[in-house]
Amino acid sequence: MIDISKNARAKCIDSCRKAYPSEACGVLLKKSGNEIIDDAVPMYNIMDKDRAGTHFSVDPYELYKLEKEMETKGYDIAGFYHSHPDCAAVPSGEDLEHMVPGLTYLIISITKAENGFNEEIKEYRIDI
Amino acid sequence: MKVYISATLRNFFERNPVLEVPKSNIRDILTYLTDEYVESKKVLFDADGNLRSFVQIYAGDENWTDKEFWDKVLDDNTEILLLPAIAGGAPVESIIPDERRKSVSFDDAEVERFGRHLLLKDIGVKGQKRIKAARVVVVGAGALGSPVIQYLAAAGVGTIKVIDFDDVSLENLQSQVLHTSRDLKRPKVASAKDKVRNINRNINLEAENVKLEADNIVSEIDGYDIVIDCTDNYKARYLINDACVLCGIPLVFGAIYQFEGQVGIFNLNHGPCYRCQFPAPPEAGLVPTCSEGGAISPLPGIIGSIQANEALKLIIGIGEHLDGKLLVVDSLNLRNRIVKVKKNNNCPICGGHAVITKVEDFDYEEFCGLKEVEEEIPIEGFTPEELAKRIENGDQMTLVDVREPHERAIMRFPNAIVIPIGQLARRKNELNPEIDTIFICREGKRSILAINTLREAGYAGPMYNLKGGIEAMKDIIFSHEGAWL
Numbered sequence: 001m002i003d004i005s006k007n008a009r010a011k012c013i014d015s016c017r018k019a020y021p022s023e024a025c026g027v028l029l030k031k032s033g034n035e036i037i038d039d040a041v042p043m044y045n046i047m048d049k050d051r052a053g054t055h056f057s058v059d060p061y062e063l064y065k066l067e068k069e070m071e072t073k074g075y076d077i078a079g080f081y082h083s084h085p086d087c088a089a090v091p092s093g094e095d096l097e098h099m100v101p102g103l104t105y106l107i108i109s110i111t112k113a114e115n116g117f118n119e120e121i122k123e124y125r126i127d128i
Numbered sequence: 129m130k131v132y133i134s135a136t137l138r139n140f141f142e143r144n145p146v147l148e149v150p151k152s153n154i155r156d157i158l159t160y161l162t163d164e165y166v167e168s169k170k171v172l173f174d175a176d177g178n179l180r181s182f183v184q185i186y187a188g189d190e191n192w193t194d195k196e197f198w199d200k201v202l203d204d205n206t207e208i209l210l211l212p213a214i215a216g217g218a219p220v221e222s223i224i225p226d227e228r229r230k231s232v233s234f235d236d237a238e239v240e241r242f243g244r245h246l247l248l249k250d251i252g253v254k255g256q257k258r259i260k261a262a263r264v265v266v267v268g269a270g271a272l273g274s275p276v277i278q279y280l281a282a283a284g285v286g287t288i289k290v291i292d293f294d295d296v297s298l299e300n301l302q303s304q305v306l307h308t309s310r311d312l313k314r315p316k317v318a319s320a321k322d323k324v325r326n327i328n329r330n331i332n333l334e335a336e337n338v339k340l341e342a343d344n345i346v347s348e349i350d351g352y353d354i355v356i357d358c359t360d361n362y363k364a365r366y367l368i369n370d371a372c373v374l375c376g377i378p379l380v381f382g383a384i385y386q387f388e389g390q391v392g393i394f395n396l397n398h399g400p401c402y403r404c405q406f407p408a409p410p411e412a413g414l415v416p417t418c419s420e421g422g423a424i425s426p427l428p429g430i431i432g433s434i435q436a437n438e439a440l441k442l443i444i445g446i447g448e449h450l451d452g453k454l455l456v457v458d459s460l461n462l463r464n465r466i467v468k469v470k471k472n473n474n475c476p477i478c479g480g481h482a483v484i485t486k487v488e489d490f491d492y493e494e495f496c497g498l499k500e501v502e503e504e505i506p507i508e509g510f511t512p513e514e515l516a517k518r519i520e521n522g523d524q525m526t527l528v529d530v531r532e533p534h535e536r537a538i539m540r541f542p543n544a545i546v547i548p549i550g551q552l553a554r555r556k557n558e559l560n561p562e563i564d565t566i567f568i569c570r571e572g573k574r575s576i577l578a579i580n581t582l583r584e585a586g587y588a589g590p591m592y593n594l595k596g597g598i599e600a601m602k603d604i605i606f607s608h609e610g611a612w613l
Contacts, residue, residue: 025214048471054397055218063211092218097180097181098213100136100137
């Protein structure tokens with residue numbers, strides 16, 4: 001599994017908790033040349049509210065702007081993360097269809113627990 | 129033309145952020161890029177040459193990913209963006225809540241009966257309990273309903289409600305394997321009930337011998353887990369879809385026509401509905417139903433079996449399914465494809481500003497063109513009895529059969545001249561406007577279309593429709609004519 005900084009991990013989990021019971025999503029960043037995920041930026045899930053519990057989608061323009069901004073700051077896009085509220089951290093067919101080969105994808109299963117939330121993070125990647 | 133490559137896709141384009149491409153439409157640009165950067169071809173396109181789901185193409189701020197835009201000429205200053213589609217969905221969850229699963233149990237006979245399911249890791253005891261706890265409505269106990277009802281019963285679905293208003297007729301036996309010769313003239317739901325009882329007596333089969341209308345559909349389906357549409361007409365499809373959206377019930381849709389069939393899942397977790405894909409039915413009379421257009425015998429077996437399989441997958445909570453997709457099966461050439469169904473935000477029943485809030489408020493008859501339209505010049509017609517009398521009296525008239533050649537091969541109409549509907553306007557001079565002309569088709573609907581076509585073409589002679597068509601008349605005049613094949 002790719003290394004992920006404490007900061008990046010905390011940001012991912014925080015955004016999943018805030019979005020619960022909807023799916024959270026965002027981009028994973030690494031400093032150019034690094035092999036560790038240094039940072040994570042949440043993105044807006046544009047799905048309708050009644051659909052967002054089981055689906056996510058990102059405005060491609062938001063990504064376009066974000067990747068230009070991150071380039072100037074010396075970051076590369078390492079991949080993306082999204083959450084599965086109350087559901088296992090395994091990719092659905094739709095998840096797999098939308099994976100860009102070579103990038104890192106984190107799926108975070110998040111379920112309500114007595115004091116807060118339980119999370120499980122799994123990493124996926126496809127090759128062509 | 130400048131093409132911006134997203135940072136996420138740059139690895140396949142030698143890390144170039146912007147490429148200058150001397151082409152002026154999307155198709156040529158893609159060909160140029162995949163020729164120049166060979167590695168990108170298998171990343172952007174799948175084995176069938178279709179763009180992969182994660183690729184999006186923007187021209188300026190418009191999404192031009194769809195192939196329909198690929199040949200449009202682009203303005204030189206347009207910036208083309210190659211971006212990834214960042215999207216996904218949760219894996220399938222069972223639509224049966226855990227409390228209901230936990231409230232059922234199995235006896236020894238059931239463990240033996242469902243052994244083949246229990247052996248499957250993806251079904252097991254949990255899955256089989258969900259199947260037993262499930263409550264499914266099947267609308268239509270005909271061609272599609274036959275495999276659906278039998279497989280759901282065999283699989284152990286605890287409660288199956290079958291709704292159908294029709295009786296079994298001889299022509300049903302060509303494809304409706306639920307019924308046998310002994311069931312002729314019985315209600316279809318009665319033979320469905322017998323069949324299911326013979327499969328498994330423990331299944332609670334609710335037989336409803338009623339026709340679904342706007343005033344009864346909600347009470348018939350409310351509280352059930354899934355509705356499976358096995359009907360054969362547009363009015364029923366829209367009515368069922370709308371009621372499912374309003375009751376929040378997922379719908380497994382199926383349809384067959386001649387050699388082709390379709391299956392899809394609508395309204396799952398507020399996903400796209402039937403109206404999102406088919407906003408309006410085709411003009412009345414344009415697309416015949418199966419009872420008019422025919423279908424090859426095993427086709428409903430194929431399509432209905434897929435419907436039953438999809439329903440079971442939703443109940444168990446496994447696999448990939450046809451949510452937001454439509455599977456199109458061509459049984460003649462053995463080619464299948466899956467069409468994506470997008471949610472329509474302006475959908476009148478499931479969109480953001482839905483205007484249909486009760487099925488009672490929507491006129492399905494009018495929407496599907498089934499109302500007797502009050503036309504400026506109403507179309508006059510004869511009943512089969514009236515026409516038979518005129519023929520017997522030797523009245524002077526022209527009989528025109530507008531059916532297609534293969535339909536006439538089944539049954540001729542004696543002494544009728546033959547003009548297929550597409551040729552009517554240009555062959556109108558073959559008709560004598562001084563005497564009555566009677567138009568004949570199979571069910572008396574296309575013949576109305578024929579009369580309207582001729583009126584529009586300026587034909588002024590008296591025209592009449594044979595009400596109910598040759599189907600309604602065959603018992604009167606053909607029994608002794610030997611006109612059958």
